[in-house]
Amino acid sequence: MKAFRAAAFVAVSCAMALTLVGCGRSGSGSQTSLTVTGSTTLLPIAEVAAEDFMVANPEKRILVAGVGSSAGIESVSNGTSDIGTSSRDLKPEETKLGLIDSKVALDAIAVIVNLDNPVTSLTTSQVADIFAGTIKNWREVGGPDLEIGLVNRDEASGTREAFSKLVLKGGDFDPTAAVLPGTGQVRSVVAQAPIAIGYISLGFVDKSVKALIIDGVAPNPETVAAGTYPVSRVLHFFTKGEPAGLAKEYIDFVLSAKIQNAVVRDAGFLPIADGGK
Amino acid sequence: MSDERNKMTDTDPQMCTDETARADAPRPPAGQALSTISRATYLKEAILQNLFLLCACVAVAGVGLIFLFVGLKGWPIFAKVGLLEFLGGDKWYPTKGSFGILTLIINSLLAMVGALVLGGPLAVGTAVFLSEVASPRLRELVRPAVELLAGIPSVVYGFFGLVLLRPIIAQMFGGLGFGLFTVWLILAVMIVPTIATLTEDALRSVPDGIREASYAMGATKWQTISRVLLPAAKIGIIDAIILGMGRAIGETMAVVMVAGNARVIPEGIFKPFLTLTTVIVMDMPYASGDHRTALFGVAIVLFIISMLFVAAIRVISRFGKEMS
Numbered sequence A: 001m002k003a004f005r006a007a008a009f010v011a012v013s014c015a016m017a018l019t020l021v022g023c024g025r026s027g028s029g030s031q032t033s034l035t036v037t038g039s040t041t042l043l044p045i046a047e048v049a050a051e052d053f054m055v056a057n058p059e060k061r062i063l064v065a066g067v068g069s070s071a072g073i074e075s076v077s078n079g080t081s082d083i084g085t086s087s088r089d090l091k092p093e094e095t096k097l098g099l100i101d102s103k104v105a106l107d108a109i110a111v112i113v114n115l116d117n118p119v120t121s122l123t124t125s126q127v128a129d130i131f132a133g134t135i136k137n138w139r140e141v142g143g144p145d146l147e148i149g150l151v152n153r154d155e156a157s158g159t160r161e162a163f164s165k166l167v168l169k170g171g172d173f174d175p176t177a178a179v180l181p182g183t184g185q186v187r188s189v190v191a192q193a194p195i196a197i198g199y200i201s202l203g204f205v206d207k208s209v210k211a212l213i214i215d216g217v218a219p220n221p222e223t224v225a226a227g228t229y230p231v232s233r234v235l236h237f238f239t240k241g242e243p244a245g246l247a248k249e250y251i252d253f254v255l256s257a258k259i260q261n262a263v264v265r266d267a268g269f270l271p272i273a274d275g276g277k
Numbered sequence B: 001m002s003d004e005r006n007k008m009t010d011t012d013p014q015m016c017t018d019e020t021a022r023a024d025a026p027r028p029p030a031g032q033a034l035s036t037i038s039r040a041t042y043l044k045e046a047i048l049q050n051l052f053l054l055c056a057c058v059a060v061a062g063v064g065l066i067f068l069f070v071g072l073k074g075w076p077i078f079a080k081v082g083l084l085e086f087l088g089g090d091k092w093y094p095t096k097g098s099f100g101i102l103t104l105i106i107n108s109l110l111a112m113v114g115a116l117v118l119g120g121p122l123a124v125g126t127a128v129f130l131s132e133v134a135s136p137r138l139r140e141l142v143r144p145a146v147e148l149l150a151g152i153p154s155v156v157y158g159f160f161g162l163v164l165l166r167p168i169i170a171q172m173f174g175g176l177g178f179g180l181f182t183v184w185l186i187l188a189v190m191i192v193p194t195i196a197t198l199t200e201d202a203l204r205s206v207p208d209g210i211r212e213a214s215y216a217m218g219a220t221k222w223q224t225i226s227r228v229l230l231p232a233a234k235i236g237i238i239d240a241i242i243l244g245m246g247r248a249i250g251e252t253m254a255v256v257m258v259a260g261n262a263r264v265i266p267e268g269i270f271k272p273f274l275t276l277t278t279v280i281v282m283d284m285p286y287a288s289g290d291h292r293t294a295l296f297g298v299a300i301v302l303f304i305i306s307m308l309f310v311a312a313i314r315v316i317s318r319f320g321k322e323m324s
Helices: A002-028 A043-056 A069-077 A092-097 A124-132 A158-168 A183-192 A221-226 A245-255 A257-266 B002-011 B013-021 B039-081 B083-088 B102-133 B136-151 B154-173 B180-204 B208-216 B221-232 B234-250 B253-258 B276-283 B290-323
Strands: A033-038 A061-066 A083-086 A099-113 A149-153 A178-180 A196-201 A232-240
Touching (some): A033 A069, A033 A245, A043 A061, A043 A245, A043 A257, A069 A083, A069 A092, A069 A099, A069 A232, A083 A245, A092 A099, A099 A183, A099 A221, A099 A245, A099 A257, A124 A149, A149 A158, A149 A183, A158 A196, A158 A232, A183 A196, A183 B154, A232 A245, B039 B290, B083 B102, B083 B290, B102 B221, B102 B234, B102 B276, B136 B180, B154 B180, B154 B253, B221 B234, B234 B276, B253 B276, B276 B290
Parallel strands (some): A033 A083, A149 A178
Antiparallel strands (some): A099 A232
8 A cells, every 4th residue: 555655656746747847848849849639549559659659768758639630630730739640531621731641550440240141242332221221131232031230339439430431421320220339349249149240440350250341342451551442541640741850750650560560459450561562 | 330331321312312412511411310421421422423413414415415416417408408308309319419318218117117027026026935935044045145136246247148148139039139128137137136125024024923813714825925914015015116116227237238229219129229327328438518418417317216216115105104
């Protein structure tokens, strides 16, 4: 108990000291402090990478905030932050802002079914109709005469948001679908129920479920990086002009094998290098 | 001497109450009976009584503060969407500005009624067994088991339901296994200890003379139980069942794991659904603004439902006392 208190005290003191130092330095405008704002999808990568970076470089400070992709792009273009993170590409009107794109990870969503399900491929519009509730039987997409068991994610899920944008194009999900609060739950329910269909990040697909071929393209790192797999997106770090100084150091750190293979994969994304080859 | 003092306080509790009423008096007022209590004993008694009063106050303040806080946080939603629209609207799409909780109320009631139909007889049967049928040795085995049922954390029930029960139900009846039926089974078991222990108390409080009279009239055991004991313990059993209803409608963690959480009235008992309690768990992580206020509004509704249950128990108990 005593040891715990002492540890807590040390931790709090360190945090306070760091904050003070951080404020002082960023105020003086030197290159030891970096602000990264934007996508909440990218938050797990950006944050863990920032922590690891600061452990390796104790004199540097990196502040990470999740405010949404659009707000991130806005703040990097007006100079409020040094790096704007985004889970979407630039809109046409944003391309003239002089932002340089560093691709840091791939986010692909696999549509998964039970291993016993004879269906192996669907089109994007079939998937959309299934999740909107207009296709209700596997027979309608070439499967057995069984009712489809829809498995959806909760509204707090970034995967649900991305799936809604990429597949349903903003349309409504079937409200009668089961709503589960985690990737692991979706996967285990689909693995057990022959009639089930769900979606999870490609990074979390394992042998217990079957990832469907969409529009004739199988989901794998190569097709995702090539941009041919339709239910996918690239995650970006945007900088105003070519990254330099601390921003470049940090981006290089995020792109290093250590972060890409551990942190990026743990967060359910694919390393950008997987598609580069 | 000290034995003498203890005896005084034990045998005459009324005197102590009189004492605390004048706690500010420097010493006990003169009197034949009081003169034997020393100043130290008197102080100790006064401190203890006030300590217990404080305990009671904290409990009451807890209820009051929660009600006040939830009320203040949730009240604006009634003003914003209107009480009728909130309670009577059947569309819960808070991110699109639609805040009707009728679907959730109906789903909660469906879950509760089913659990009661399955669990009520099970619990009353267990209580009859414990109180009237079981041998003392068997009773010592069964009662702790029932009590242990009450001690299992609800998340364990939920986990059990999700991992073990749900796949079995999915295999037997089709679907994904989420839905009313699974929730009923879990809740039925969860309300057994609540109803069984209180029903057993009610049965035990029936005087033995009544049992003996029944047997003396030539009634069998079953006739005694069904025609004499259960009617005699009726009020206590109804109270127990209402408490069980409160437990069923308020249960959250176990339900959220096996209900499937679809915000519609289910089309069948094997289809996913969302209740008043589970909507709070599901929506709280991302709710903001009016949505968050609406969740507090849901909490107010839950609070009022449980107040109604408590009030019902009070009214029925009073009614029962007047009857006898």
